Amino acid sequence: MSEETPTAPAASSASASDERRAKRIAKHIRAFAAAHGGSADGVVEYVGRISTRIVLVGADGAWGDQVAPTPAVATRAAELSGITLHDAFDGDLALKVRTSPYEWQRMAGLQLGGTQPHTPAA
DSSP states (O other): OOOOOTHHHHHHHHHHHHHHHHHHHHHHHHHHHHHTTSOEEEEEEEEETTEEEEEEEETTSOEEEEEESSHHHHHHHHHHHTOEEESSOOHHHHHHOOOOHHHHHHHHGGGGTOOOOOOOOO
16 A cells, blocks of 8 residues: 655645746846846845845846745746856945946935935924
């Protein structure tokens, strides 16, 4: 008599689902790379219990991201997309990023003329 583990089909189903997600995310990563110089670099960053971010830097310096449910799915998507995957967002990778005035204004806020905070009427 053969005994099957009840979790085996669920694990197989989960891995098939993860592979589909990774392929879908990889498609978006390839589209980003194609739109920004034909290649991209990436870093898998842990965001929280329910998501992981793949930070992307295109050959032209544009940056973006894709969100995956787990670090394993994010890493698999990066592998499938063919981007250069880095261990960390270090200084060399940061030097490739080109930011627009919009990002500088958003990052600096009031220091560079961002919007004034709302002060309630007394």
